[in-house]
Amino acid sequence: MQDPRIPDAKADVPLSDDENALLREMLQSGLPRRDFLKMMAGASAGVFAYQLLTEKQVLASTLALAQSTGAPSAAEGATVAVEFTVNGVSRNLEVDPRVVLLDALREKLALTGTKKGCDHGQCGACTVIVDGKRVLSCLTLAAQVDGKAVTTVEGLATEEQLHPMQEAFIEHDGFQCGYCTPGQLCSAVALLDEAKRGECSYVTPDMKSPPTQLSDDEIRERMSGNICRCAAYPQILAAIQSIHSSRKAVQTWGFASEEKLAEIRKELASETV
């Protein structure tokens, strides 16, 4: 029963204790087997679900439960059809209504560029662009983007070259581990469009006249929904500013001069503790 969609699925690996416990819990739902399997597929349970299929014990249990319990509620096993474009390509998905856009992108469409950071809308790592606006894909149901155009980090570059924002991030060293970076890039790209549309922020001095040139503080405020634990913030700001205004951000650090170094060495040498 090798499913070609799931490479390297090992049909005969026994379930661990945790998986067994989880399995028993899920079987409490009392679904008919076909609906259960559809629900597992719809929820993107991936390889684990696949392993379930091969466990004889599982199949027997689901059948027994289905016979003993009453009809399940309409909710369980039901899926919703979602038709949308991702990076210019039209996609059709059938998903459990609970699937969020982030998981649909990563698990169903193998677009793993968008990252799951907090999964609760607080870090911005999952930022993608929907119909030209930046949103959090972890708090968007896949079903909500039906009929919409989604752009992920994979869609920023063209066949021939990187997006100017990506180049700027490289040039200005705008990342270390890179985990927040896809979200930063999508956020930054959308930010530029917001500025072009004349959108304001909390730090805009006069709401009645939107700024055309964003100050460093404006960019910081507008990017504040994207957290970076590696603290690449100054460089991210510099990268965005270089694209937005074609000027360098004010550099607030510099290498110590030889005189300064000598001074410090002298101080350190005289310390007794």
Added chain:
Amino acid sequence: MRPFNYFRATTGEEAVKTVSSQPKARYLGGGTNLLDLMKDNVESASDLVDLTRVPLTEITEYNGGVSISALAKNSDTANHELIRTRYPLLSHAMLGAASAQIRNMATNGGNLPIFGASDQCVAVHPSDMAVALAALDAKIHVLTPKGTVRIIPIADFHRLPGDHPESDNTLQHGELIARIELPPPRFMDHSYYLKVRDRTIYAFALISVAAALELDGNTIKDVRLAMGGVAHKPWRAHQVEKALIGKKATEQNFAAGAEAEMKAAQPLAHNGYKVELGKRAIVRALLRANGTV
């Protein structure tokens, strides 16, 4: 998340009908609050009615003021020319909330419900938009399951928690916020939304103050002041307003007004700092609104 039946509503009436027919059905607006809580099983729904397609998104002139549809996004609302030019206080308050991404997703209607405070519960409400709306005397238009429209002044919208802190506003099950009505604008030139928080961005307010002045020279013709983070509903600071009308817009007068307002404060064991903070925040917000700082 617990499983739910998913419906895409195409009209407000359709949505109201579906939700009111199921006691555990919920509306899905932007999802920034509901989905977050559903992931932790704090909230759940038997049926989820997605409002994404419902055409309740316009922001238009209305009765000399402005009508803001409930399903317009926070960002579109805050940046709409009518709001920015006539009610900059509301723009400012909304732009101080959450993050850009969340503002792009969140609906106006979803920004209004709040949490309660009484012996049962001491949570303060988190909505910045609600504070500005309280200062601006907004009215909430609600679609009822009977097909009628109920109009609720913002001051009456958030109920006192009393013995039922889990029920935080006067909406009945199935009722859907359709629009927010703002009266003719008067405070376009001197307003400020001050938000005091542990860090400079993306956090709920410890205390927030929506301040708006109508000036005749240096004399205060009219004033509006509402506070967030101090009570279970946006707190209209009536004492300050009374104290300031007809007076000169000076720091001294602002401070006296703030003193009067915070006299009634009942701090708990760990938030006594908010009394002093509240006084200073009121003064600072008024100074900002006045353009002094």
